[in-house]
Amino acid sequence: MKIGIIGAMDIEVRALKDMMDNAVTDKVSGMEFYRGRINGADTVVSVAGVGKVNAAVCAQTMILRWSPDCIINVGVAGGLSDMLGIGDIAVADAVCEHDMDTTPIGDPKGFISGLNTVYIKTDRRVTDMICAAAKEFGLNYERGIIASGDQFISTHEQRTAIKSEFNAIAAEMEGAAIGHAAAMNGVPFAVIRALSDGANEESVDDYPTFAKKAAESSVAIITKFLEGVK
Numbered sequence: 001m002k003i004g005i006i007g008a009m010d011i012e013v014r015a016l017k018d019m020m021d022n023a024v025t026d027k028v029s030g031m032e033f034y035r036g037r038i039n040g041a042d043t044v045v046s047v048a049g050v051g052k053v054n055a056a057v058c059a060q061t062m063i064l065r066w067s068p069d070c071i072i073n074v075g076v077a078g079g080l081s082d083m084l085g086i087g088d089i090a091v092a093d094a095v096c097e098h099d100m101d102t103t104p105i106g107d108p109k110g111f112i113s114g115l116n117t118v119y120i121k122t123d124r125r126v127t128d129m130i131c132a133a134a135k136e137f138g139l140n141y142e143r144g145i146i147a148s149g150d151q152f153i154s155t156h157e158q159r160t161a162i163k164s165e166f167n168a169i170a171a172e173m174e175g176a177a178i179g180h181a182a183a184m185n186g187v188p189f190a191v192i193r194a195l196s197d198g199a200n201e202e203s204v205d206d207y208p209t210f211a212k213k214a215a216e217s218s219v220a221i222i223t224k225f226l227e228g229v230k
Contacts, residue, residue, distance in 0.1 A: 001229050002042045004068030006058055008050045008174050011212050012075040015219045016045050028061050041229040044068055048174060051150050055174035059181035070126050070188045074222055076214045077172035078153045078199030080163045081142055086206060087214055089134050089141035090170035091127060092191035094119040095179040098162045099149030109165055112180065119145065120179040123188035130192050133224035139217060144169035146191050148176035153199040171199050194218040
């Protein structure tokens with residue numbers, strides 16, 4: 001089973017790249033793709049860059065060039081759930097694009113034309129395995145909807161709107177775009193995010209303070225997950 005892993009920033013996947021055996025690097029569309037084995041699992045790892053377009057281009061390139069059996073988006077996010085605090089883990093059962101809005105022509109908020117849905121479901125088996133890894137580490141985690149948009153969420157108004165409109169547990173900027181590309185190609189996907197901030201007025205200060213530590217948690221879970229990949 002070949003696993004594709006995408007992070008938006010180097011801090012989100014650097015440790016995975018460092019532990020890769022027999023790594024080979026390719027550069028496509030300005031993005032570097034690292035191929036090798038992690039804990040015995042065949043992997044392709046890339047840093048997409050921040051935002052939905054970068055993430056979608058990275059996922060599509062990975063699918064067309066290396067045909068992963070599953071793509072996992074890892075990294076950090078802003079928390080929306082009362083059950084989660086900074087450093088805790090959000091695991092997606094589904095993703096949505098909170099900034100997609102064609103409501104003036106009668107669509108529900110977040111409706112994705114072509115896929116004809118608001119919510120894109122993640123792969124249940126892979127998601128179950130990720131949750132099992134988080135539980136083994138004793139990390140607090142919650143499964144639910146993770147919302148993506150080309151916005152850094154840093155106000156109470158933004159936080160409240162996304163939480164109420166989509167019942168989301170976390171907000172970030174790439175997961176749904178990766179899920180969108182994966183769904184278009186019939187490729188299973190999963191999204192795991194460690195919380196670096198609370199998607200509120202403190203986020204601008206909390207994010208740089210806690211992002212690296214949060215990213216380490218998501219990498220640890222993925223490393224454990226890869227041990228069980230066959």
